[in-house]
Amino acid sequence: ANNFTLFIVFIIGLLIFELGEYISHRISHSYLWELHEFHHSATEMTILNEKRGGLLEGAITSFFKLPIAILAVLIINQSIEQGQWIIYILWTIFGIAGECFGYIGHSSLRLSFPKPISYIFLSPSLHWIHHSNNPKHFNKNFGRVLCIWDQVFGTYLDESNLKEIKGFGIENSDYNKHNPFYCYYILPFKKLYKKFKLQFTL
Secondary structure (H helix, E strand, C coil), X not given: CCHHHHHHHHHHHHHHXXXXXXXXXXXXXXCCHHHHHHHHXXXXXXXXXXXXXXXXXXXXXXXXXXXXXXXXXXXHHHHXXXXXXXXXXXXXXXXXXXXXXXXXXXXXXXCCCCCCHHHCECCCCHHHHHHECCHHHCCCCCCCCECHHHHHCCCCCCHHHHHHCCCECCCCCHHHCCCHHHHHHCHHHHHXXXXXXXXXXX
């Protein structure tokens, strides 16, 4: 395969990988909110919020992420096997960018990309909108590195919406009413049990 074909295959792999991240994040909001609420209960944006998540949610979302991630990695691996080390370098940079965007997006550092960069990459500061307590901002900007899937599925809000953020977190969240140990190890299971018990009784 020529270099151009391999590069196209690489781009497809990245898009599939990002789609997996997007889908699992939306599932967390739609079907696993009782667990994901823990992540959103933080009332301030700090770098520590990036890893503010429970064991149970992480285990469940892995089932959705893993097949898509494996498919993406197999596609990207095809390029690397052809001796295209530039593809490996780009894939590594993409992975590092994902980690950096995650930490900066949860921090108090406002980092917005200028256009046209922001048409492709999701500015870390746009994750503030995702955590905003403004109802207009709920269920927006699910992406991690790229904003394409938010644009495709109508969940994208650009930098102009940042000025409408009044605060962060979930009002009266149960996760802010108990000690951290209880919130991490016990409350998620109780919330999920209550949800399914209610569904089966209905």
